[in-house]
Amino acid sequence: MSEKSEAHLLEDFGGLIKLYSDGSVVRGDDASFSSLLRPEPVNYKHVEYKDVVLDEDVGLWVRLYLPPETTSKTPIVMYYHGGGFILFSPATPILHRVCQMWVAMLGALIVSVNYRLASKHRLP
Template sequence: MSEFVDDRHQLLHVLRNPDGTFTRFLEDPHTPPSPDPSLPILVLTKDMTINQSNNTWLRLFLPRKALERPSNNSKLPLIFFFHGGGFIYPSVASTILHDFCSTMATDIGAVVASLDYRLNPEHRLPAAYVDAVGHSTGSKPALMIG
């Protein structure tokens, strides 16, 4: 018989700190962005702040092939990616998400905008939804890599 877990924080592998923030215990290695086109990489990435007061941002993934095309004003598809994780894990900078979005950008030949949002339990729902809508309403008039 399984034992009932009374403490939801224990179940979620988080510890509530005295200041109201939480420490997450799942390992979450991060990958930094790589915007330098001189690097031998398949995808260029750049982080952009969307809302400083909420500390929300996005990571853009641009396939290198887009830079190697002749300038004929051809446009790439844009994919908005909202990561999973039950609104408590992970970050857009997480290596697993970075690698997934890089592969998607390369395989599909699209620009991928991986959107970060405030996480639970520090920021209760609907904060993540509000952040997603804020990203999509064009808080930044132009998003460019370079």
């Protein structure tokens, strides 16, 4: 009977997100996320982005943030913004800048999803 080997770290995205060989993903603690608010500027203005419509009838679209270089191992982060299902979109300036900074810091492709909001679209 073989012993299950321990999962090993495959990718570490600045302590914010860690991906392990068994498929598990670990989110950093609050201290690791404070690096997003550090005072030194992060050059994110060069980050390219584009909006892609998924379903025009319901207004479903995503904003893709592209890292400067991509490979077959470029990580992808799906970002669903907060707002209690009633506020914001990927085009909201502060959320847009956060995604640009993540691309600059992590080198990941960020997919920021625009979902339908209440009260126009009833929950659930």
